[in-house]
Structure formats: structure tokens, C-alpha cells
Amino acid sequence: MKPLVIGLGQCSLDILGQVDKYPALDEKAEMNSLLVQGGGPVATALVTLSRLSVPVAIVGAVGDDDFGRQIREGLFQERVDCTYLSQSPHSSSQVAFVTVDAQGHRNIFWHRGAALPVVPKQLPSLLTDSVRVLHLDGLHLETAIAAAKLARRQAVTSVLDAGTLRPGIEGLLPFIDHLVVSEKFSRQFLGRDDPEAAIQGLLGYGSVVVTVTMGRSGSLSAGKGVLPFHQPAFAVEAIDTTGCGDVFHGGYIYGLLQDWPIERSVRFAAACAALKTRALGGRTAIPTLQEVESFLLCQDEHSSPEAIG
Numbered sequence: 078m079k080p081l082v083i084g085l086g087q088c089s090l091d092i093l094g095q096v097d098k099y100p101a102l103d104e105k106a107e108m109n110s111l112l113v114q115g116g117g118p119v120a121t122a123l124v125t126l127s128r129l130s131v132p133v134a135i136v137g138a139v140g141d142d143d144f145g146r147q148i149r150e151g152l153f154q155e156r157v158d159c160t161y162l163s164q165s166p167h168s169s170s171q172v173a174f175v176t177v178d179a180q181g182h183r184n185i186f187w188h189r190g191a192a193l194p195v196v197p198k199q200l201p202s203l204l205t206d207s208v209r210v211l212h213l214d215g216l217h218l219e220t221a222i223a224a225a226k227l228a229r230r231q232a233v234t235s236v237l238d239a240g241t242l243r244p245g246i247e248g249l250l251p252f253i254d255h256l257v258v259s260e261k262f263s264r265q266f267l268g269r270d271d272p273e274a275a276i277q278g279l280l281g282y283g284s285v286v287v288t289v290t291m292g293r294s295g296s297l298s299a300g301k302g303v304l305p306f307h308q309p310a311f312a313v314e315a316i317d318t319t320g321c322g323d324v325f326h327g328g329y330i331y332g333l334l335q336d337w338p339i340e341r342s343v344r345f346a347a348a349c350a351a352l353k354t355r356a357l358g359g360r361t362a363i364p365t366l367q368e369v370e371s372f373l374l375c376q377d378e379h380s381s382p383e384a385i386g
């Protein structure tokens with residue numbers, strides 16, 4: 078099936094272990110369970126869309142190692158088109174060690190790997206007529222900027238997941254339609270902890286909507302013709318919050334594809350992310366459309382978007 082969404086960015090292998098408590102320096106901790114699973118902001122957002130029955134394709138790079146083969150296999154099994162997932166010869170893949178404690182909090186140690194960046198010359202063949210959304214996470218920055226410019230020319234909606242403020246990202250921001258950033262990015266961008274002010278500053282780059290996600294505190298959004306609002310996180314007994322942000326982006330893009338008002342897309346995204354926390358691993362419990370719809374039907378008005386100010 079022709080892809081509706083193209084994602085360009087990180088794909089890694091996560092090695093996740095569940096511990097009762099994160100150990101002190103020089104201490105040991107027994108892991109209650111262990112899981113090896115693909116991860117990465119763009120890759121896991123695409124898996125989310127695929128579970129919601131949206132055809133997707135990934136553009137990225139893995140290394141020429143066992144990890145790379147497992148990353149590709151995981152995406153293939155989730156029906157993510159991997160035609161443009163390149164394998165760099167004699168190089169290592171991105172890997173993350175993730176520990177998850179009894180409250181679902183995670184610590185991540187990650188290695189970038191040495192797979193070569195994706196080159197812009199592959200791009201023109203990617204944004205075909207079927208593609209409606211381009212999803213980026215800031216990796217392969219040069220290609221990401223070229224892709225976002227191309228998307229703008231072809232009226233393809235661009236979405237950026239910005240987790241950490243990295244040099245050069247300001248070259249990408251003017252070509253992003255929907256910017257969804259982490260609380261950490263908002264703090265780094267503004268130099269202080271004030272997501273509402275960060276949103277106003279980031280809107281200056283020209284995005285239609287900017288959202289800051291804040292873990293269990295939900296998310297804040299504002300934009301052109303969108304009054305600032307807060308979406309609470311859904312109250313769930315979280316087992317593992319790894320990948321909540323990635324899954325949120327997948328749900329948000331699903332809403333864009335339906336042409337929903339932004340408030341509805343954000344509430345849907347928050348539901349996808351909350352359901353994701355039911356099991357160990359960034360992808361294990363990503364919901365189907367039916368699961369999200371049933372979950373939302375059971376929620377009360379306290380979980381609805383609230384206007385700010």
C-alpha cells in the first residue's frame with residue numbers, strides 16, 4: 078500500500094530491563110524482566126500509525142550488524158515499509174539500554190552508532206502523491222531540512238518531534254507545520270522552565286501549532302487560531318513510560334490525517350500514549366484504533382482539553 082506518512086529519523090534497538098528500584102552507584106539490581114525491541118522517536122511513531130491501520134514508510138539508516146537486522150525485522154513485522162531504510166556497511170546501529178522502575182520511570186543510556194546519515198539526493202522520489210505527512214525527529218538534519226522544504230513546496234504537512242535542543246535545529250523550525258516538543262526541549266530553548274512562554278517563542282518560527290508534552294502533567298498547546306489549552310494525561314497505572322512521546326506523535330499525526338480540530342488530535346494522542354504504558358517496551362502495548370476509541374468512551378470530562386488564561 079502507498080504510504081500516507083513518511084518518517085525520517087532515528088531507529089534504534091532498545092534493550093529494556095525492569096527493576097524494583099534504580100540502583101545507587103556501584104550497586105547491582107536484579108532485573109525482573111528483559112525485553113529487546115526496536116525504538117526511536119520516528120520509528121515508534123510510525124509503528125503507532127501502522128497499528129492504527131495507516132500505511133507508513135521509514136527513511137533512515139541502520140548499521141551492518143545484528144542490531145540493525147533486528148531493527149529492520151521489527152519494523153517489517155509492524156508493516157512499516159523499509160524500502161528506504163539503508164544499511165551502512167561495516168558500521169554499528171543505534172542502541173539504547175533502558176531501565177524501568179516499579180513506578181514506570183525510565184533511565185536511558187544510548188549509543189548513536191555509526192550508520193551513515195541519509196543523503197538528500199534520495200528525497201525527490203519519496204514524497205509521492207500519496208504522502209500527506211512528513212514526520213521528523215531532527216536526526217539526519219541536512220536531509221531533514223531538505224525534506225521539510227520539499228514537503229512545503231508539495232503541500233505535505235510536516236511534523237517535528239524535538240526531544241533535545243541540538244545545534245542547527247533552528248534551520249529546520251521554519252519549515253515545520255506542527256511542532257511537538259518535550260518539556261526538556263522547551264526548557265533548553267527558553268533557558269527557563271516556562272512552557273507557555275516557550276510555545277509563544279517557538280510559534281515565532283512559523284508553525285501552525287506548537288505543543289509541549291510534560292509527561293504525567295499532560296501537554297500544553299497553542300497556535301494560529303488555536304487558543305492555548307492544556308490536555309491532562311490520562312490517569313493510568315503506568316508499567317513503562319518509555320516511548321510515550323513517540324506514541325503521542327503517532328496519535329497526533331493520526332488526528333491530522335482525519336482533519337480533526339487540534340484539541341481532538343491532542344486528546345487522541347494522549348490516549349494512545351497512556352495506553353502504551355500498559356506493558357514493558359516502547360511498542361508492546363501501542364493500541365489499535367478500537368482500543369483507543371473504547372478507552373476514550375470510558376473517560377470523563379476531567380480528561381478533556383482545558384482552556385488556559
Ligand SMILES: Nc1ncnc2c1ncn2[C@@H]1O[C@H](COP(=O)(O)OP(=O)(O)OP(=O)(O)O)[C@@H](O)[C@H]1O
Nearest residue numbers: 259290291292293295310315320321322323347350
Ligand atoms: N505516566 C503517564 N501516564 C499517562 N500518560 C502519560 C504518562 N507519561 C506520559 N504520558 C503521556 O505521554 C505524553 C508524552 O510524554 P512525555 O512528555 O514524557 O514525552 P517525551 O518527553 O517526548 O518522552 P519520550 O520521547 O522519551 O517518550 C504526555 O503528554 C502524556 O499525555
Ligand SMILES: [Mg+2]
Nearest residue numbers: 240259322323
Ligand atoms: Mg520524545
